[in-house]
Amino acid sequence: MLNLMEDESTDINLGRDSIKAIIMDTFGAGTESISVTMNWVMAELIRNPQVMKKLQEQIRSIAGSRSLIQEEDLTEMEYLKAVIKEALRLHPPGPLLVPRELIQDTTIKGYHIPCGALVQVNVWAIGRDPKIWDNPDDFRPERFLGSQVDYKGQDFELIPFGAGRRVCPGIGFAMPIVELAIANLLFKFDLSIEDSGKEEEMNMEEVFGLTMSKKTRLYAVATPHYAHA
Numbered sequence: 659m660l661n662l663m664e665d666e667s668t669d670i671n672l673g674r675d676s677i678k679a680i681i682m683d684t685f686g687a688g689t690e691s692i693s694v695t696m697n698w699v700m701a702e703l704i705r706n707p708q709v710m711k712k713l714q715e716q717i718r719s720i721a722g723s724r725s726l727i728q729e730e731d732l733t734e735m736e737y738l739k740a741v742i743k744e745a746l747r748l749h750p751p752g753p754l755l756v757p758r759e760l761i762q763d764t765t766i767k768g769y770h771i772p773c774g775a776l777v778q779v780n781v782w783a784i785g786r787d788p789k790i791w792d793n794p795d796d797f798r799p800e801r802f803l804g805s806q807v808d809y810k811g812q813d814f815e816l817i818p819f820g821a822g823r824r825v826c827p828g829i830g831f832a833m834p835i836v837e838l839a840i841a842n843l844l845f846k847f848d849l850s851i852e853d854s855g856k857e858e859e860m861n862m863e864e865v866f867g868l869t870m871s872k873k874t875r876l877y878a879v880a881t882p883h884y885a886h887a
C-alpha cells in the first residue's frame with residue numbers, strides 16, 4: 659500500500675489515512691470473527707462426540723504418519739469443511755451482517771421499504787429456518803456432504819460472510835486458517851469437558867455483540883492423542 663501511495667503512474671489515490679483505515683478494518687474484522695468461529699466449532703464438536711470421532715478418523719487417515727496437517731491436505735478433508743459450514747450455519751459470528759441503508763424506495767413481497775431505511779439481514783434466522791433446513795437446531799454436518807451449498811455468497815440460505823458487493827473480502831484467508839487450526843488440534847488432541855457425560859447439557863447460549871460469541875466460557879480439556887502427539 660505504501661508503494662501504491664508513492665506510485666505516481668497509477669490513478670489510485672491512496673493516502674496515509676486510508677491505509678490506516680484499511681489496516682484497522684482488516685484487524686477489526688479478521689481477528690474476533692476467527693476466534694469466535696473456532697470456539698463454536700470446538701463447542702459443537704465436544705457436544706457431539708460422534709461427529710468429533712468421525713472427523714478425527716478422517717483427519718488421521720489423511721495425515722497418516724506425518725506430524726502436522728498442511729494446507730494442501732485440506733482439499734481432501736470434506737467432512738472438516740462440512741463441520742465448519744454447519745457451525746457457521748448455527749452460529750454465524752455476524753448474525754445481522756453489517757447494516758445497510760437503502761438508496762432508493764424498494765418494494766419486496768408487497769412490503770414498501772423507503773429510501774434511507776436501515777435494513778438488517780437476519781442470517782441467524784435464515785440458518786435456522788425450518789422451511790430451508792431439516793431439523794435446523796441439530797448439529798448435523800452430514801447435511802452438507804455431497805451438497806453444492808457453499809458460504810461464498812451465491813447460496814442465500816447460507817451467508818455467514820454476507821453476499822453481494824459488501825461480501826466479506828477475507829473468506830479466502832479466514833477459512834484455511836480455521837480449517838488448519840481445527841484439523842491440527844483434532845489431529846493431536848481429543849477434546850472434552852471436565853463433566854464428561856454431560857455434553858448434552860452444555861450451555862450453548864449466545865451473546866449478541868459486534869460478533870455473536872458463546873455466553874459462557876468453553877472450558878475444554880485437551881487430551882493428547884499419543885499415537886501422533
Ligand code: HEM
Nearest residue numbers: 687688691695752755756818819820821824825826828832
Ligand atoms: C470466519 C471468519 C469470518 C467471518 C464469519 C466474517 C464475516 C463477515 C461478514 C458477515 C461481513 C459483512 C458482510 C456483509 O455485510 O455483507 C464481513 C465483512 C468484512 N470482513 Fe469478514 N469475516 C471473517 C473473517 C475475516 C477476515 C480473516 C478478514 C481479513 C483478514 C475479514 C475482513 C473483512 C472486512 C475488511 C470486511 C468489511 C468489508 C466492507 O467494508 O465491505 N473478515 N465479514
